[in-house]
Amino acid sequence: MQNIKIIKIGGNVVNDTTVLHAFLKDFANLESPKILIHGGGVLATTLAEKLAIKQTIIDGRRITDAATLDIATMVYAGSINKNIVATLQAMDCNAVGLSGADGNLILGHKRVSSPIDYGFVGDIDTVNTNFLQILIENGFLPIVCPIIHDGTGQLLNTNADTIASEIAVSLSKIYNVDLLFCFEKLGVLQDVNDENSIIENLDFELFGNLKSKKLIANGMIPKLHNGFLALEKGVQSVSICHAKNINHQNNFIGTKLSL
């Protein structure tokens, strides 16, 4: 099977034009087919503030009402996605920007509203691997934003880590998939106060231990869960690293997951 790299970047990369440009240069230079999944960052929140659209937070989680979804669609699928695509085109990468509605790429359903109704937030049902395969085999690089659809005409906002993981699992049936989550640290840290205390190999047992001792930060837990799930379901490798370290030459700095 052919290799493919699936790389997810979050707000920390997307928010900073210089950081994003440097990342995209490394991404463009990566060999083998590749897919980029990008998150949203603060741009959507900034736009909501400017438009005085009130953001409702329940139990620390944002509720996606219709106005907030429209902002997410404009910012993620419009501004961020198309600027990334244009930048990659300038680097001779034939990027194609996609939401989950395009080519029925990611079909999902509105999250069941119990006990809290999170609004227009989607859980993923299927990934159209055939569409991705057609693009990849013809030399195109899919650039995916975190907006999916439900098949009845409704767009839905979805977590970009989950999208990366689901795409990786779907493609693992036809490719050797390397899934890479980029974030603002060098890797999963043994000691959050020591930037260099990278855990090079994190297996599921160690993850359980660190989690029970509350040594893994809250935001990291769903990312790692997504990662372990992807490994279990057939993804060849899952790693977590800084966005500046994706283009390593046999000298990987970051955390590799193993079961």
Add this chain to the structure above:
Amino acid sequence: MQNIKIIKIGGNVVNDTTVLHAFLKDFANLESPKILIHGGGVLATTLAEKLAIKQTIIDGRRITDAATLDIATMVYAGSINKNIVATLQAMDCNAVGLSGADGNLILGHKRVSSPIDYGFVGDIDTVNTNFLQILIENGFLPIVCPIIHDGTGQLLNTNADTIASEIAVSLSKIYNVDLLFCFEKLGVLQDVNDENSIIENLDFELFGNLKSKKLIANGMIPKLHNGFLALEKGVQSVSICHAKNINHQNNFIGTKLSL
């Protein structure tokens, strides 16, 4: 050669959810491969107003500064494009939303700033027909928004009529192309005050006569110029009709252009 329909809708369709939905239903029911090109409508202007982004008009034409371009990208490539795609997906049309940056679909350059600098407005150099052909042959329907790129990472705003015409001309080398411009009237009218005075066949000579007598409205002239140019360059048929009349059964209501 296979037939393909290229249909352009403007603001009057995009602005009204009910009209847009009815149009998309007719579009979904059209046989043969098809491509939709949509304009922007008032949504971008409304968003600019809400964000208090000043719109500069010189000689009746809007200047696209960086903030205005970002709004156009968000509204056209984000909100409008993805909602159209999701609606078509619900109608069993495998739509793929595209800007001109995606897959290097439409490469252009910033309009030469003489005498007026219109800002980030693009003139088209090339259309990637190969990309469109790959999508069409695999059963996908391209839905194109009026944002192109210049190959150096810069997005540019472009007239949707021109995009429709250029895509039609490019594809006429490999398909029999029917190009249809939809607008708010039933066709080109002999008498602007009589909605039923449709000119069924408009040739270039009659166009010249009507133009010299100032019987054709200003906004219509560039649309017709685009249409005649497309015919000259090999497009099989060019018509202008109301958005509600695209799915005619041998009973076309509208204006057909001829050379």
